[in-house]
Amino acid sequence: MNIFDRKAKILQKERAALREDYELAEYIKEEVGWRTADRVFDIKRTFKNAVELGAGRGYVSRHFLPDSVEKITLCDTSQTHLDKAIVGDGVKFEKVVMDEENFEFPDNSIDLLVSSLALHWVNDLPGCFDRVMRCLQPDGGRCLGAPRAASRARGAARSPISPSHPSSPPEGLVSAGSSRTQQAAPAAGGARRMRWTKSMNENALRAYYKAKGEETVGIAYRSRMHCFFAELEPSIPVTEQHLADRIRYIMRSKIFDDAELERLQREAIPSSNESAMAGDAAPHSTDQHPHVEAAMDLPAVVDSNVDEIVSHELEQMRSILEEAILETRSTPLEIRPRLPRIPLSKRNRAVVRALNPMLVTYLEASRDLCETDSILFGAAVAVCRIIGAKLPMAGRATTQSSAIPAWRKIIEDRVAKARALTGRLTSFRSGNNRPRILRTVRMAFAGTNISLSQPDITQKLTERIDDLKQEVKAVQPESSLPE
Template sequence: MNTNALRAYFRAKGGEIGGFAYRARMHRPFTELEPSITVTEQYRVRYILRSNIFDGVELERLRREAVPSSNENATTGGAVPQVEEQPAHVDAAENTPVVADSNDDGTFTQELEIEQMRSTLDEAIMETRSTPLENRPRLPRIALSKRNRAVVRSLNPMLVTYLEASRDLCETDSILFGAALAVCRIIGAKLSTAGRTTGQSSAIPAWRTRIEERIAKARALIGRLICFRSGNTRPRIVRTVRMAFAGTNVNLSQPDIMQKLTERIDDLKQRIAAWGKRIRRYSERSTRFNQNRLFQSDQKRLYKSLERPLVSGTGPVPNQADTVAFWRSLWSEPVNHNEGPWMEVVASQCAGITPMDPVTITPDDVAEAVRRAPNWKIPGLDGLHHYWLKGFVV
């Protein structure tokens, strides 16, 4: 086998060759060919598996050339002599399953066994059933790779038992969310543990947090300086005053120290005012932006938010008899309405209109709507993206 074939052999799937001893056998000749590269066997396998240098046909040819099967003659052309097996003292960490790409048919044969995947699925579904909607973790966007799709396809037949026992749509939704959570844990996706927020995000920008911390420290320093100016000479106060004048030529024993203290206090107050003005300017700008956006989407909500809240509970409590008499006069007494001639005109005009057929939503309509929906559009209260509805076809 030539040098290129030896390097390309590391793309071979461990499950197809059987075991992981091939890595130690092939790593020794590789180190002889490339003595300057000092990497572990597992790292070399991972690197070449992800490089996508050769297509499937060439990989199959190199695999047959590198390790002949049991029914082939080892002495035929293109075969290599068998090397001794991997020693028994090889580190167990080297025998961990390799994250390998899937085959052309999308079969995920490594990283986790079927039983381990089933156990992860059971745990995720049980956890989702006992967790309220607002406390569910936020599902991340996962890469649309063959490996991730293979994990989803592997969990599909496992969901049949759960879905057949589902009693309502809410339980079905929790099962699908648990399956999505299991996929994220299997592929190692990062999950947020803080839970989801059902309303608009209220995260404070980092720069505003820093400014608020500066304001708090400046106010605390002003308090210490005022205490020192008033005659408080405790060691803690004196130490803080010295730190406030660090890097300057101000000495606490000089005669104009009171004037220096007043100037320092005024400077800190001006800084606090500037920082507060910056925060107010940001808040006003954010409010204007949100109002303009709400005006474009829902003017009624905007006007309702601008109205002053009504103060309730300040007047006398209404009498129950008066309340019943008021509503009874509106709903219980019969009323003869004088509809007028215009009602006959409208009835004659609408007599020739054919009533609309009742709308029937079929499963095919739902499937088509899900198929056309974007994969990672913002989900609803359940936190389930359309990607998972498309992936779990069962």
């Protein structure tokens, strides 16, 4: 069965290639082509014979360099597109009019096969992949861009034209490929891969270390890294994703040795901590004790060596420590604030090392274990105030946490989940086939032999709903017992 009319698709591609402004509607293919080529550059070998299926205007081939690919064959159903296709300088190429669905190459004759958003128009996709595997050498590589990956492209928004084909991007879709492609385009026309110099790589790492700071998980630092790199290299309109890919490539390819990486990290971290301290001080100042407002303006301590902390900073720390210990002595044990979990960073360790010698005087004067406990707790509060960690109000966390026992909360959560599942199953039995409802129903019958398409599904739903109601009635009386 043919889902797509291949002849109509060929005519549509020919019409699109004849338009003068056809490049404006293909920026997603350009972006995916660049990313596909960038993955090939990570492979440390030279491919003798490569093929680009559905090449179009050479979305992947235009970025290849002779040290990565010696020869590439561009295959497409549109002769007009192939005539306008561009290949990287120094790379041997051949252009062949060939259908992506019925291409033929000798077995074990290709060591690299790439494609940029072309194979989703193929009717027999498994057969296409089977031919790909046959023509590839045993150690050959393949990199096929899918439309799902293209939807993740981010960057400066563009206003694309409205081609007649339904596969064209909707209005307002953002692109990350336009500015970089224009920046890397030579005078003769066509886009080329941007060459990264050593200075550019160093600035990329400086921006990475400056934005990363003490963060160990997540990708929230990427936007900050992109801003820092734009300040260091304002003439390079690189995208956030491209910059992240470049950092990954630098780390994996060992362009810089460990000594150079440490040097770049030392150059970047001080400015990073100063900006982080300024950013953290503002939102937390309203939640801290009023006596700590001046302490929030302390410069960030970035080195583990306490000797580098200047004397006026130590005096401010000493005054904060003294105030915290005095407050803790006058605060009953049951209403002390809950101490937060602080990250183990160089800055925080330096603050602790600076306060340790100050505690000697208080600990030597301690008369009993309770006073020692009060001193240590006050020191912990002082550390939180110095680094800007948020402390809850005294007594608030204790009273709220002890209001509901843990066993009761577990039972109430079970009741709430059972009621929610009962509502979803009842809604589905009434004819609601929304994706969220279907997903919940499938999860409810997971691990069973029950299918949503079987004739007695209504009876199975009723039985499952009755079981849930009985479960709620069985555990609900316990949740209403007195504490």
